[in-house]
Amino acid sequence: MNMPFNDIFLSMKKRTAASRLSRLEELKGLLKSREHATAATLAEEMGVSLRTLNRDLDVMRAHGVPIESERGRGGGLRLQHGWALGRLHLNAEEAIDLLLSIAIAERMNPPLLLQQLAPIKRKIVGAFTESYQYKIRMLRKRILVGQPASAAVMASFTAPPRALPGIAEAFFNMRCVNITYADQNGVVTEREVEPHFLYLNIPVWYLLVWDKLRSAVRYFRVDRIKSVTPLAQTFRLVDPRPFLEQAEQDVATL
Numbered sequence: 001m002n003m004p005f006n007d008i009f010l011s012m013k014k015r016t017a018a019s020r021l022s023r024l025e026e027l028k029g030l031l032k033s034r035e036h037a038t039a040a041t042l043a044e045e046m047g048v049s050l051r052t053l054n055r056d057l058d059v060m061r062a063h064g065v066p067i068e069s070e071r072g073r074g075g076g077l078r079l080q081h082g083w084a085l086g087r088l089h090l091n092a093e094e095a096i097d098l099l100l101s102i103a104i105a106e107r108m109n110p111p112l113l114l115q116q117l118a119p120i121k122r123k124i125v126g127a128f129t130e131s132y133q134y135k136i137r138m139l140r141k142r143i144l145v146g147q148p149a150s151a152a153v154m155a156s157f158t159a160p161p162r163a164l165p166g167i168a169e170a171f172f173n174m175r176c177v178n179i180t181y182a183d184q185n186g187v188v189t190e191r192e193v194e195p196h197f198l199y200l201n202i203p204v205w206y207l208l209v210w211d212k213l214r215s216a217v218r219y220f221r222v223d224r225i226k227s228v229t230p231l232a233q234t235f236r237l238v239d240p241r242p243f244l245e246q247a248e249q250d251v252a253t254l
Helices: 005-032 039-046 050-062 092-108 117-125 130-142 151-155 167-173 247-253
Strands: 067-070 076-079 143-145 175-182 188-201 204-211 216-221 225-234
Touching: 005 039, 005 050, 005 076, 039 050, 039 076, 050 067, 092 117, 092 130, 092 143, 092 167, 130 143, 130 167, 130 188, 167 175, 167 188, 167 225, 188 216
Parallel strands: 143 188
Antiparallel strands: 067 076, 175 188, 175 225, 188 204, 204 216
């Protein structure tokens, strides 16, 4: 018995819709996996015409997928850095703050930690390009949790009203920063530092840095940092042992 024309049409329409959804997911995956890609390259890899690819890009943009386009040599199409899945759209700074918070929660290992933390992190990480994913994997190793702060430290500790702009981004992206810092005697200095590690003596945070002026490892209490100016220069992580060997003894004086 032959199928009615309407049933055939509906069946073809469903297959076409399913095929397009699959193609859109493939396109999204390709854009995630690289820094830039030209439309011609994407169309060739997916086996579709340039016209079809451009229609798919228009559909994705209409549904809130942040696709950026850069002209000129070395340019092309890419997903906005820090874009998250589903209906939650984060910019790069928001995503970095969220990833840092998750990394801190993992290091503290509280007994009531959400059981879904790992899949949540995987979804967020999936929103970043491949070049960012190594940095994300390294985050947990760069956040250190020590003992609760001593009574002497707590006597001089005042929780800052808000996080200083620039610290989290510089830490995540391994960028040098200029900081203005007031020591325990109120003496203010300016330093150019490489923020290698974050160290927590609950509830007091420290930046463990390489101080370029002193050419030495230094510890700075975050609540005493008055200003932060991110620099263009980046740095590479080094052996953590010089930062950690004296940490528990030294932070008591900061």
